[in-house]
Amino acid sequence: MSNKRIIITGATGLIGRKLVAELRDDYQLVIFSRNPDRARALLPGAADYVAWQPAEQGPWAAAIDGAWGVVHLAGAPVATGLLGQRWTPEYKAEIRNSRVIGTRGIVNAMAAAQQRPSVFVCASAVGYYGPYRDSTPLDENSPPGKDFLAQVCVAWEAEAAKAEALGVRTVMLRTGLVLDPDSGALPQLMLPFKLLTGGPILPGTQVYPWIHPADEVGLIRFALENEQVRGPLNASAPKPLSNRDFAAVLGKVLGSPSWLPVPEFSLRIALGEMADVVVYGQNALPRKALSLGYQFHFTELEPALRDLLNLPH
Template identity: 65%
Template sequence: MADSRRVIVTGATGLIGRRLCEQLSAKGYQVVVFSRDPQKAQRSLPGAAEYVAWTPSESGPWASAIDGAYGVIHMAGAPILGKRWSEAYKAEIVSSRVIGTRGLVNAMRAAQNKPRVFVSGSAVGYYGARDDTKLDESAAPGSDFLAQVAIQWEGEASKAEELGIRTVLVRTGIVLDPSEGALPQMSLPFRFYGGGPILPGTQWFPWIHIDDEVGLILLALEDERARGPLNASAPEPQTNRDFSKTLGKVMGSPSWFPVPGFGLRILLGEVAGMLTEGQRVIPKKALDLGYKFKYPTSEQALRQLLKK
């Protein structure tokens, strides 16, 4: 029989994982961290109940820890931003998600007492670059690289459903956090009165506050009605131009200095498409399930994050 308080977490030392583990512990869950380096994980995240050495590409003693757990939350994967996408790194982006997910599902298959729920990370990149069309969870996938990554990732995760395990695929947007991720980089030019939109500016920006990201993962874990894809993005998405205006307003700085898309493509290569293209994502399932966003608008989110 599954232990109703024991939850496995991968990617626990990342931006989302750390905040998630803090909230899980605060709610009384026994957090079991799966990490390639459990000693390092314990130093950076000291509050977990257990730290287990995890080898995503192969089975090992870690697999026995899944037996009897209430749930598995899988957030691990090579970073999308921060590196140019060489062919080798693109392969790593794919394999770090697909192979790790496959190993976890295989361990669940072998478990005598299977987890009740599997929450797997995914991304709004599933939808590919789109126009103004509103995209809820029923929208078709795109065809670009990130869409293909998400399709393969979700395909492996969905095999847990075949085992009778309720499976939720959290399609995460751009997570806003005060100290990590996109926001510190986006806000820096505004601190020096040199901020502005990334051209063309009409691309949609599917953002979400870190607290709501964690809230939706907890919803996926705890709400028996949650199943399949779940968009993790704010209910009021904005274009990049409008988000930049709001950021400038909150920081008391103009948004007059646009960043040319072609310059980003020269600097970043293919990864620049994440910034110059976007998706108008709507969190329909979360709203239908009654989730109340703490920060539904970008102004609310930015004022809280930037303490303005």
């Protein structure tokens, strides 16, 4: 095992758990968590578990001094299910503050450290580019949008970028739709198909930039270990699909019809402003990752879904 120490926030989340499993044998991991005892039970084998919360400063900051790397994944969930938390003004503030203030605190700790980290990988999202109903190609050089999620990402990345000025190589991981059968968006997308009422979410032309968890974790490790990676990095598969095509593949894999369209107004009634997450999309392309030599495990949606659902290929 390397003596390099990596701080991870958001380690008990969907990607955090998989990342810990990927890195645990090769690095000394220090898990920052609101509930260190729960994190220890869920994720045994880390070097340390430190009480942390998204704040501009705290006693946890001392643990960053001397760490080789920091992976910052923590943030309040954006999409919380059909019957979950709507985007009230209060929850929108939590979405923003958990990211912006949390990142500011991590960077403040780096600034105060005697031995600063070599690399900082900070989560972001393809929502940075704003809402699209078409297939306009978007890469890491594309401009940001002006909607709520885009402005959250802009402010989030601006805080992360301050680490670069401290001499810390910084990567902002603009993640697409992470596919997982047990959590996140995929169970919600699968439910209508399991009820034989699946179909595209209108207009159907919006592009879903999906990614298999193996590639999300792979790209985080790639960002940590490849010194050429810095700045924004799109974390999405090379072949995103329109919602209509996504629904067709999902229906094929589940053996379910995929023709019944879901009108936008019904989602607006159910989800309010949170419906933006599914009625718009971003044709985000991982041009930087590909140009730097990252090899995707899953480039096509159908084999990715079959792998995740343990179905024959």
